[in-house]
Each structure stands twice: as structure tokens, then as C-alpha cells.
Amino acid sequence: MTTSAINRALSSGPQPGARTLLVSRxxxxxxxxxxxxxxxxxxxxxxxxxxxxxxxxxxxxxSLLGPRSFSDGLASAVLGLVLHFAIALVVATIYILxxxxxxxxxxxxxxxxxxxxxxxWTVMNLLVLPLTAVAHGPITTAxxxxxxxxxxxxxxxxxxxxxxxxxxxx
Numbered sequence: 001m002t003t004s005a006i007n008r009a010l011s012s013g014p015q016p017g018a019r020t021l022l023v024s025r026x027x028x029x030x031x032x033x034x035x036x037x038x039x040x041x042x043x044x045x046x047x048x049x050x051x052x053x054x055x056x057x058x059x060x061x062x063s064l065l066g067p068r069s070f071s072d073g074l075a076s077a078v079l080g081l082v083l084h085f086a087i088a089l090v091v092a093t094i095y096i097l098x099x100x101x102x103x104x105x106x107x108x109x110x111x112x113x114x115x116x117x118x119x120x121w122t123v124m125n126l127l128v129l130p131l132t133a134v135a136h137g138p139i140t141t142a143x144x145x146x147x148x149x150x151x152x153x154x155x156x157x158x159x160x161x162x163x164x165x166x167x168x169x170x
Contacts, residue, residue, distance in 0.1 A: 039084055064079070092162070096163045121155070
């Protein structure tokens, strides 16, 4: 075997640390896409109900600050944005790391991703938010439909897509 053939063989094989880089990139890309799409859905949906984007972000911050969030201006909106992307990071990371152990998360990525997104909305709204300082009210039919469909399409599906891309690159 020639030196050039050995170099080609070595360079075409897996590189140390390359898998970790792919995982971190998949998580980063999924986080950014999920964060932007989910925030856009919330801004549009709540905008149709009279709220502006700052108020939407302040609502997210109210999970920590309570009603004070709505009088703290841009500072609480920025906190809401940071919290929103932190949640997107957690959600994307769970799916992507889970996909490394459960093959169906990649082989059936569309169906499982849609179901995952709906499950995320359900867990957030029925388990997590009641434990925070967010003001609680009834969930309307429109909010339920938008939440389940929006999270299925804009949270679950992108998380699953990037998990599938990671698997394909492995």
C-alpha cells in the first residue's frame, strides 16, 4: 500500500472527536431553528390576539418574575428570549441524544418528531408551567390547537430532522 493510499484510508475514516462535533452542531442547529420557529409561531398567534412581540417574551420571563415581568420593559423581554432559547436547547438536546439510543427516533423521524413536539407542548403546559410564576388561565380551543400543531411542526419536526441528519452523517 502506498503512502497516498494510506493517507486516503485514514482521512476517509472517522476522525477522533468528529462525532462530538457533529452532535454539538446538530444540537446547535436544532436549537436555533426550533427557537426561531416556535417564537415566530407564538408571536403570530398571540399577535392575532392583541399581544406584541415584547409582551410575548415578557410572558416567558414571567415564569420567573411573575406579573412584575410586564412592567420591566425590554429587560424582561430579553430574559424571556434567553429562557426561550434555553428551553429550545433542552428540547432539541433530549431528542438528538435520545436518537443515538433509540433508532425509531431517526427511522420514523417525521411521525416521532411530530408526536414529540405535541408531547413537549403537553408537558410544558400541564406539568412545567403550573410550577412557575406564570399567571394561569384556561386553555382555549384555539390555543390548544395552535400549541399542539405548532409544537409538532416547529419543535418536534426540526429536532427530529437534525437527529436524522446526525445519524446520516455517522
